[in-house]
Structure formats: C-alpha cells, structure tokens
Amino acid sequence: MRRRADSLVLAFSWLTVLPVRGPEDVDRDSAGRAIAFTPLVGLTLGGISAALLWVSIAAGLSPLLGGLIAVGASALLTRGMHLDGLADTADGLGCYGPPERAREVMKSGSAGPFGVATIALVLAVQAASLGQLAHQQLWWAIAVVPV
Incomplete structure (x- = not known):
C-alpha cells in the first residue's frame, strides 16, 4: 500500500x-x-479546470473568458510542460533549414515567432473549446479532457 x-x-x-x-x-x-497514475493526475487537473470554469461562468463571465482562465490555470499547474515542447517543435518546423538547423533551433531554449504563434493559437482553441463545452453543460467532458 x-x-x-x-x-x-x-x-x-x-x-x-x-x-x-x-x-x-x-x-x-x-x-x-x-x-x-498519470490518468488520475489528469483527472484531477481536469476537475480543477472544470471547477474554475464553472465558478467563472457563475460569477457572470462569458464562457470564452472562463475557458481562458481554465486554460491559463492548467498551464500554470503543469509548468507549461507541453507548451514548451509545442513551441520548440513549431520553431524547428518553421526554421526552413536542414534537419541539423531545425534541431539546433529546437534545443536553443528560446521561443521564436512560430512557437509563440502556435502557442497563442492552441491556447485560444483550447479556451474556446472549453467555453463551448461549458455552454453545453458538459462538465464531465471538461474534467476528462486532460486524461
């Protein structure tokens, strides 16, 4: 045990x-x-997101704004772990150089324009999606998304 x-x-x-x-x-x-145990961690994070989204909407915020709050909280709670990898991948694919240059860009540790644009787009889509799920009262789906 x-x-x-x-x-x-x-x-x-x-x-x-x-x-x-x-x-x-x-x-x-x-x-x-x-x-x-990672699915249990994901379910916990999803529950926190669903709760934040519910409280945001109950307080009179729009579902989109509540979705932005929930997505931002998820990024903070996970140290932005997946966002960093996503930005590195987008920068590497957007460097238009040979594979060696792409690997160099991805290892650099800084975020370039492709990485920043990709993160902004992905976070906006996530927030809008969570807002739409909340609008349809699909709270269980919001909790399960990170799993």
Whole structure:
C-alpha cells in the first residue's frame, strides 16, 4: 500500500506544481508505477479546470473568458510542460533549414515567432473549446479532457 501512495505522490510531483514531495529514490520500477497514475493526475487537473470554469461562468463571465482562465490555470499547474515542447517543435518546423538547423533551433531554449504563434493559437482553441463545452453543460467532458 505504501508503494502505491509513493507512486501517486511521485506522479503529482512530476506532472504538477502542487506542493507534494515525492520519494527521494526513484528507480525504473517506481517510475513505472508512477506513470500508471498519470490518468488520475489528469483527472484531477481536469476537475480543477472544470471547477474554475464553472465558478467563472457563475460569477457572470462569458464562457470564452472562463475557458481562458481554465486554460491559463492548467498551464500554470503543469509548468507549461507541453507548451514548451509545442513551441520548440513549431520553431524547428518553421526554421526552413536542414534537419541539423531545425534541431539546433529546437534545443536553443528560446521561443521564436512560430512557437509563440502556435502557442497563442492552441491556447485560444483550447479556451474556446472549453467555453463551448461549458455552454453545453458538459462538465464531465471538461474534467476528462486532460486524461
């Protein structure tokens, strides 16, 4: 039972900014057990997004604005982990150079114009989609999206 609890805490410590402290020693087996808990982490993050969106709309904000708040909170709660990779990929694909140049651009650590534009577009689409799901009262779908 202790190993499951450690694995769950490890999954939250890897995938979120929530103030949990994972185990000190992480080996291949404990990492594998932690990965098995990632859907639960996603469901928790989705629940937080759904709650923020519901509160935003209940407070009189538009579904789109509530969606922007929910998407922004999700980015903060996950350290923007996937956004960074998305920006790097877009910059690499947009550099119009040979594969070596694309890899160099993707490793640079800075966000270029293609990365910034891609992130803005993706966040806008996510916010609009969450707002539309909220408008249709599909709260369960909002909670499941990150899974």
